[in-house]
Amino acid sequence: MTSGVYFIQISDYTETKKINDASLTLLKEIESENKIKFEKELPIKVHFGEKGNTTFIKPENYVSIINYLKTKTNPFYCETNVLYKGERTFSKTHMKIAKEHGFTQLPIIIADGDHGENYEEIKINKKHFKECKIGKIIANSKQLIVIAHFKGHMLAGFGGAIKQLGMGCASRGGKLAMHAQSKPILNPLSCKKCNTCVQHCPTNACIISTIPHIDYSKCIGCATCIAVCPHDAIKINWASTTPKSFNEKLAEYALGATTNKDGTRKKIIFINFVFNITKNCDCHGHPDKIVAKDIGILASNDPVALDKACIDLIRKNEDKKIFGGDNQLTYGEKIGLGTTNYNLIKLT
Ligand code: SF4
Numbered sequence: 256m257t258s259g260v261y262f263i264q265i266s267d268y269t270e271t272k273k274i275n276d277a278s279l280t281l282l283k284e285i286e287s288e289n290k291i292k293f294e295k296e297l298p299i300k301v302h303f304g305e306k307g308n309t310t311f312i313k314p315e316n317y318v319s320i321i322n323y324l325k326t327k328t329n330p331f332y333c334e335t336n337v338l339y340k341g342e343r344t345f346s347k348t349h350m351k352i353a354k355e356h357g358f359t360q361l362p363i364i365i366a367d368g369d370h371g372e373n374y375e376e377i378k379i380n381k382k383h384f385k386e387c388k389i390g391k392i393i394a395n396s397k398q399l400i401v402i403a404h405f406k407g408h409m410l411a412g413f414g415g416a417i418k419q420l421g422m423g424c425a426s427r428g429g430k431l432a433m434h435a436q437s438k439p440i441l442n443p444l445s446c447k448k449c450n451t452c453v454q455h456c457p458t459n460a461c462i463i464s465t466i467p468h469i470d471y472s473k474c475i476g477c478a479t480c481i482a483v484c485p486h487d488a489i490k491i492n493w494a495s496t497t498p499k500s501f502n503e504k505l506a507e508y509a510l511g512a513t514t515n516k517d518g519t520r521k522k523i524i525f526i527n528f529v530f531n532i533t534k535n536c537d538c539h540g541h542p543d544k545i546v547a548k549d550i551g552i553l554a555s556n557d558p559v560a561l562d563k564a565c566i567d568l569i570r571k572n573e574d575k576k577i578f579g580g581d582n583q584l585t586y587g588e589k590i591g592l593g594t595t596n597y598n599l600i601k602l603t
């Protein structure tokens with residue numbers, strides 16, 4: 256099996272008009288190749304960039320896509336809240352950052368709710384996960400546009416379409432399951448017995464007694480308590496994560512995000528912006544160093560082929576060893592997420 260990856264080369268991120276024109280050309284190419292008829296509502300999965308980050312892809316680069324989709328459907332920006340404590344932990348501050356970063360063209364929906372409570376369990380039956388906790392709005396949509404910034408990532412090696420799907424579409428509990436042991440740790444010495452976790456825990460697993468603890472026989476690993484505890488007494492258990500297993504889990508969650516509840520696959524247009532190629536991801540709340548030359552925009556209906564084409568182009572220009580993490584591609588291929596065999600089709 257071979258997948259088509261469309262590519263328009265642009266070697267300068269400041270060429271906003273060229274980038275807009277190219278984005279739209281690529282979107283239309285995939286739309287027509289796959290004979291996509293847009294449904295009434297269409298989530299556009301983006302990343303708003305953490306507060307202080309300056310290298311995320313700004314929406315002014317794909318306003319052309321937004322305006323085009325507005326003539327065909329009702330598009331909206333879609334994101335999930337993050338696991339760590341920051342501006343994007345809760346919907347209110349997350350949406351505030353989004354607007355400050357220029358995402359004002361469309362309504363914004365946080366797909367998994369304020370505490371990660373809105374998710375669907377999507378069955379995949381793979382090595383790490385039998386089910387994936389996917390943000391409800393995304394899980395219930397049969398179509399998606401996934402816009403990703405292709406760059407490095409501390410744990411995954413690189414982050415593109417697979418990362419945007421796997422981590423970006425997972426609910427808070429899904430993110431916890433990929434990053435760590437799926438159940439958090441409550442430190443009784445830091446606990447102030449305020450009962451906030453008790454009020455939010457969906458399974459009554461937070462036990463605030465003489466020695467506060469989590470009842471693991473009830474805990475479903477939703478990660479709500481980590482977010483809501485005002486005293487940081489509940490932490491992620493990072494013990495079990497290695498880059499290899501993290502990438503396998505990421506690919507499995509990406510498969511979950513592309514799968515409908517009835518087991519069929521969603522119609523998805525993936526667009527990777529390969530500019531501002533930093534060592535770390537856009538969740539870092541500070542300006543990051545650019546480590547590779549701008550490449551342009553690539554699009555496909557196959558996230559594995561797309562990310563493979565992006566990393567190959569970067570490695571052609573730079574050190575061949577730049578960014579590890581290729582097992583998200585090979586494992587993604589093994590579980591049926593896509594193929595690493597691609598045909599690069601250059602457009603102008
Ligand atoms: S929210 Fe935190 S501080 Fe409050 S009772 Fe729960 S663990 Fe303790």
Ligand code: SF4
Nearest residue numbers: 456474475477478480
């Ligand atoms: S104790 Fe478990 S089920 Fe309860 S909020 Fe925390 S992670 Fe969710």
